[in-house]
Amino acid sequence: MLPPADSLAPEWLRVPEDANDLAPGVWPASARRDDTGQLRIGGIAAADLVHAHGSPLLVLDEDEVRTRARAFRDAFAAATAEHGGTSRVYYAGKAFLSTAVARWVTEEGLNVDVCTRGELEVALAAGVAPGRIGFHGNNKSVSELERAVEVGVGTIIVDSLIEIERLAAITARTGAVQSILIRVNSGVHAETHDFLATAHEDQKFGFSFADAEGAVSRIRELDGLRLIGLHCHIGSQIFGVGGFRESAARVLELHERLCQGGELPLLNLGGGFGIAYTRVDDPTPIELLASEIVDAVAAGCAVRGIPLPELAFEPGRAIVGTAGVTLYEIGTTKDVTLDAGSRRYLSVDGGMSDNARPALYGAQYSARLASRAGSGEPVLVRVVGKHCESGDIVVDHEYLPEDAGPGDLLAVPATGAYCASLSSNYNHVPRPAVVAVSGGAATVIVRGETIDDLLARDAGIAGARAADTGAVRLAEGER
Structure with missing residues (x-):
């Protein structure tokens, strides 16, 4: 011992x-x-x-995934209904994505967010309606954006001025009108690992509030882009609601100013809610998350005299983890x-x-x-x-x-x-x-995967095998 x-x-x-x-x-x-x-x-x-x-x-x-998907759907639906509003919940494809899981969560009433062409194609292969897909990412390629517009993705979350111009060119060429959100950084620092905190200013995602207003002005000049709202995400594996309330309050200030130039019917407040990995972890109950966040947003809208937009949330790992x-x-x-x-x-x-x-x-x-x-x-x-x-x-x-x-x-x-x-x-x-x-x-x-799967990707092995096969066929032909 x-x-x-x-x-x-x-x-x-x-x-x-x-x-x-x-x-x-x-x-x-x-x-x-x-x-x-x-x-x-x-x-x-x-x-x-x-x-x-x-x-x-x-x-x-499977039952755990479905149960948690329903719990988030119902909690946010109930919380927003208390204030006469509506909500939508997105499953994070990056957490884990397969066609089976995409079907489970959409059957339970969730939407799906993706951030690459590969994730998009898995969702489409699962039969997810394109209108229920949100497309994230700080460096979407032209071909990825073309595919998203082609299939009719519900929302593209715009992350840079370059992306705005790329989308403008695509929609002008195709005649499409694409609904978009613009991702902004609220400056609220999530209490999580630095690599999981995504709303501080010195990082790769989104626009600062100051830069966002100029980006919105440009978007509203473009016939092919329909700005429907803002998106903000403060991080991942977060316990408590304080950070979400503060972030929502800051985003609402920008939302109110931008509404003066046109309607913004949707506000996506992200998520990244934490789960228990050990017995000492204490995740915030789903119902408490929903009620306190939505109550804070509704109160902020009431103070400003603006209507409560439809609210969207992205629980992240909390559904599948x-x-x-x-x-x-x-x-x-x-x-x-x-x-x-x-x-x-x-x-x-x-x-x-x-x-x-x-x-x-x-x-x-x-x-x-x-x-x-x-x-x-x-x-x-x-x-x-x-x-x-x-x-x-x-x-x-x-x-x-x-x-x-x-x-x-x-x-x-x-x-x-x-x-x-x-x-x-x-x-x-x-x-x-x-x-x-x-x-x-x-x-x-x-x-x-198998060892054969690994070897199949090695071009040198594949070439050697092809050469061996050709040599055998040649020898047989000579006979």
Whole structure:
């Protein structure tokens, strides 16, 4: 048994009474341990999922996604209805996008936002009505804008003067009229990682308020562009409502001034609402988010004597994040003795190629044994990947049962957002499959890659194979 390791644990991490428990709010609602101690998600045992689909494996609970989509839709609809208004909610394609997920969220009444041609095409392939798509991005190419206008995307969120002129040229050439929002920076700094805060002035997205007024003047000179409102997003993984209220108040000042030159029927206040990755995270309840933000906007409009516009929101990871659980197999363990105590390293068969967030942002995750319930005292562990990087950390700090070891399956919750989206083939590791579960049934919604898939992209290998095939055919012809 290892010496006490609590001195190496961060202050927020507590030794659990039960190192097999599943913290409420961190896991999908369907996650539970069966009578044998094995983790089940959507009614299916973790070991059965891995046996059928391999490891690592991203398991996505369809019912969790749908439930959370409905919750956001209904909360904002109710909050705006209290003030005689309406709302729309957008699912963030960048969090995780497949045709199946796009169908789930649109069936539950959500719109979809995309930020590249690839995301747009996935949404269209899923049958999402173009009018329910919003197109983001700070560097949309001419071809991307042409495609968006061609299919009739509902709104394009304009991010630069160059983009305005590109759209003007496209609409003049095609005779289309494109509805647009202009993205502005409110100057409110979200309490989140610097890379996730998107409303401060010194960053790549949007217009300052001063520059926005000139951009709006230019847009209103153009027959092919229809400005329908403003867009502001203060960041991601945000708890509380204070930042959203302050940002909305500032944007309303600009909204009021711009309304003097024409109607602005829509105001998109972004979102980026936080989720629980560990048991100490305390996300703001959905209903409270909706009511307090909308109440603040309605009060601001009343003070200014202007009508409440239709309000749009982008919850981001809050819809899909908690629905995802990644399953790994433990390969090796190693006890490292340090001056301050000891730490146990558990190495799994994935890592930063399937979850880059710990390396990018220092993101914290939780973990539990999945193939069985462990025994022994809780031991402080660090779960690491198989990549040739010391920063290849999956879970930085966690307590697991003392007997966790090689061959055990490990489950990491709250991986539904930004894990598959940010995945890579670093060290030529194939990206894992994504399997949807619901009511005891599992469906592959994204096929896992194979070594053959990786080799197929190598032009040198393809050329060598083609040459070999040609040589064989030539030899056969000579015979």
